[in-house]
Amino acid sequence: MSKSLIAPPFLKAGDTVGVLAPASKIDYEDCLEGLRILREDWKLNVVEGATLKSQFYQFSGTDELRRQDLQSMLDNPEIKAILAVRGGYGCSRMMDQLDFSAFRQSPKWLVGFSDLTALLAHFYTIGYASIHGPMVKLFAKENGEIALESLRKALFGEPISYVLPAHAFNRLGEGFGPVVGGNLCLLAHLTGSVWEVDMAGKILFIEDINEYLYSIDRMMIQLKRAGQLENLSGLLVGQFSDVRDNPEPVFGKEAYEIIQEHTSNYNYPICYDFPTGHVADNRALPIGLTASLAVLPGEVRLDYSLIPKPILF
Structure with a gap:
């Protein structure tokens, strides 16, 4: 219910x-x-x-x-x-x-x-x-x-709308739903707990800092195995800052390539390089409020309707 x-x-x-x-x-x-x-x-x-x-x-x-x-x-x-x-x-x-x-x-x-x-x-x-x-x-x-x-x-309570440039990894499409997410490490950490967020039907955003590439891979596998990536309305891939790699041998994929791999079997729109995370341009994302996402060939649009009314989740 x-x-x-x-x-x-x-x-x-x-x-x-x-x-x-x-x-x-x-x-x-x-x-x-x-x-x-x-x-x-x-x-x-x-x-x-x-x-x-x-x-x-x-x-x-x-x-x-x-x-x-x-x-x-x-x-x-x-x-x-x-x-x-x-x-x-x-x-x-x-x-x-x-x-x-x-x-x-x-x-x-x-x-x-x-x-x-x-x-x-x-x-x-x-x-x-x-x-x-x-x-x-x-x-x-x-x-x-x-x-x-x-x-x-x-x-x-003023309207929020973001228009962003396209990224080569983007997957085109449109989605609509409550926005949820945050730091990838914490989201993986909360999986299986009473504070695990049900991501089905949501626009999920993720970001992280100072993680090893293999650790990002492991956390994406954790969310995938938990079914949290399967039924999203959309995905915003934010900034992965100061990412580390093994000195030798190297992991072989960058952060965005890892995320691309683990979402390749799904059909929802994905925006890469969204301005959220451990960077100066860390845009506000109200969690739980509904937004529309349009990932188009030339740009990405995320539009909130910031109206304080009950939202189903």
Whole structure:
């Protein structure tokens, strides 16, 4: 039986948002320009989490501190969106203990990518939309202006439409459905868990960083064996940054060639080189909201209809 997915209310000037580091530690100085943009340019009130100025080994705090920081923002009805300053590693360690009972009374957007994929999937599986997009540390990154504006539009409920150049590996066609996805490593990690996203009928997007080519191959095989690649409405292949290879012998295929191989038996449209991932031009992709995808000979179009209404998933 299909369930309804809820899109939280869009932001308006004067709203309050929370900013925190739910995974790896952050140098507070690296947050300042992003915090300024939120306060001065976007006219939002900002609640800063304790994890912006704490650390525990590689993490921004103990599992319990990071959980409490996020829990307090989930529970606070005045906070209309929660934005991560960075990813790294750590969300999976503490998300089992989160309580969404208060959140359900005052839903809010969650924004992030990379390690935040785990939390974005968690939100989706319990019935709430979120946004895969730039994190606060990266708001002022050079060449990230288009991505930052796309996030502002997504949060404030303005229409999002992307028109992109064609890629030689693209597979032509059209698709329509809720957009889901994120970091390939995290999606493979969540397979078989209660936070595994059912990708049938969805437009899936994937990206990753600093992975070995054989590891990308293994993760694609994992999704394929789990049936997650079989019935997609479309696939957006994002940026695979700083990919590594064995010194000798080499793997023999590049990242896009690996993905092409493991999707070769399916018929849905595929767009390669989509601007999402660990790059400055990391466009906002609302997760769970419906979009149309057209992969044409000369261009690719992804159009959202950002209307806060129930969506079946």
